[in-house]
Amino acid sequence: MAKKRASITDLARELHISASTVSRALNGHPAISEATVKRVKALAKELGYQPNSLASGLRRGRSNMLGVVVPHIDGHFFSQVVKGIEAAASKAGYQVLICQSNEDVEHERANLETLMNAQVEGIMVSISRTTRETRHFEKVRKRDIPLVFFDRILEGYDVNAVVLDDRAGGYRATRHLLEQGYRRIAHFSGPQHLNIYKHRRQGYEEALREYNLPVREELIIMGDMKMEDGSAGMQQLLALPEPPDAVFSGSDFSAAGALEVLEARGLRVPQDIGLVGFSNELFSRLTAPQLTSIDQHCELMGRSATRLLLQLLDEREPHAAPRHVVLQPDLFVRASSLRTGLAG
Amino acid sequence: MAKKRASITDLARELHISASTVSRALNGHPAISEATVKRVKALAKELGYQPNSLASGLRRGRSNMLGVVVPHIDGHFFSQVVKGIEAAASKAGYQVLICQSNEDVEHERANLETLMNAQVEGIMVSISRTTRETRHFEKVRKRDIPLVFFDRILEGYDVNAVVLDDRAGGYRATRHLLEQGYRRIAHFSGPQHLNIYKHRRQGYEEALREYNLPVREELIIMGDMKMEDGSAGMQQLLALPEPPDAVFSGSDFSAAGALEVLEARGLRVPQDIGLVGFSNELFSRLTAPQLTSIDQHCELMGRSATRLLLQLLDEREPHAAPRHVVLQPDLFVRASSLRTGLAG
DNA sequence: AAGCGAAGTGCAAACGTTTGCATCCTGACA
């Protein structure tokens, strides 16, 4: 009844052959005879042999594990990305170790240590909101552990990355509002050291300029993109002498917050005020009215990041030029921004 | 420039002491002198030494990893549970390996193999919707790998588990509707081999009986609890000669689907029809009207499961009687079920 | 008949830690 798990040596002893032969038989080494392979595999099955991946990892200097650091895992976006990562990784025979930084640099630093400790072969990161410097990533690089960033990256830090074309997203969202006839369009944005919020804002401004409209300071509200921030921002906007006739929010959450305020004030969406969010969260179909939003192809992003990482692992060229993959966003038009649709 | 990571042996060589001493110094073994400890730690820091957890895992027969198998990771519930697991595990010095079964038994079986391969010390599982038998779990048990189920368990399979008191949840949801004056209450339920849906239904029936109301077959709709199922179910209900005046849905998603249909038909919630969901998904605050729902304390569930697992690991009594932890749900009352609130 | 190549297998070292036991040293006590 001793529950010791069968090892390669056990198989070898039982079959009166050497451990090397067993190992090779199991791994499909060509030099082993048909017959032996059969015997080994049969016994392995019988004893329920499972390779010890710690041992093989140790010996081969590989762990078959990839690490992921995300700010958090709740909400649609990151959980979908992780899903994509998982799918791509497991197809390639890798395990995935997932860590959450909780939007905190210190946590992020600790996560990286943890992952390196666990001997992961590569790491994918989406930086936390409080990350402003890159020392902890340099440590990873020094160890020659391939590193791929996704979605959120640090401005001016040249790295391998898979990102969304946030500028295009911001542009298309805003342009859609303009085409619907809205002219005084406000924008909710987040911390500007994060590429995503900065680029969404730039896209917004670009669209305005294209329509020869001024970019007004008072219509751009900086916040943390949570629901509360959206509510507060909306109230601030409504208090203006000339309130906006539409809002492009850099996040669905703050858009939802804005929606609550509008409803409470008895303002109609999209008639009185148009609204567009960002991320195409699950709930954007459930609000009343349904929320127009930008889809980020989260799962694809996860798969792309993993594919890029696997490529790097494959090539093993320590310091090749960093590669960028840019995904194009999609605009999902729903009721919250459809003014003409109602008229027509 | 060889990027070989410093090992214990490297430290030992450099300091002209033995590897054992270095190991002991780093692990706080009492027999090592103050002075040596200092020297070792200093050099370790200088060289950026990171212990190789594969090696130490191999030697000590421990991996410091826990495995988790969930049906999926999107949506509020499981991602929050995972968050709780992660938090509790990392506080205890464990890594977490997360696998998704995609609601498929075969995947689930493969996930378990994978985790055992990775030498996890214990496994937490919430079974997939298509899991109806337990052979693959027996294999884990045979290896004496502690196993804890959470939320979803197989009826009649006696195991360590952390579950919600779903019966109480169903009861309280239904009772709340009754107290609001609704009398013809329908119910959306899911696959009955899953404890959660079965118990929610039982709680629903219990509340009806308490009010001396009949349990009507035609008012109980079985489905897959997705949004579409909710829409379809609602249409089916509205087509009845005597449609219900309220619905208790076993999931927020199908509740949302029902809401869409109701809105399209011009039926007012909660005046014409009351609605209660289950899970307290993030979006339940965002629907119009906001959705009354049952909160499952997801994060707590994750923490509890982990704590239980760690206990089992600690005790190492192979076949102690399985333990159950039952969490109490909370009812979050919102507009979708507040008929009297409007009158008052 | 010697030599050769190929196929199949085994030996032993290595990966980086941990740990039981042995060893050495120093100082104290009888």
Add this chain to the structure above:
DNA sequence: TGTCAGGATGCAAACGTTTGCACTTCGCTT
């Protein structure tokens, strides 16, 4: 001075795999 205790360290084996190299056998070729 001899003995002993205790503190500090080292030795070597072990965890389960993988892998370069050597070895045996056997059937062929020259």
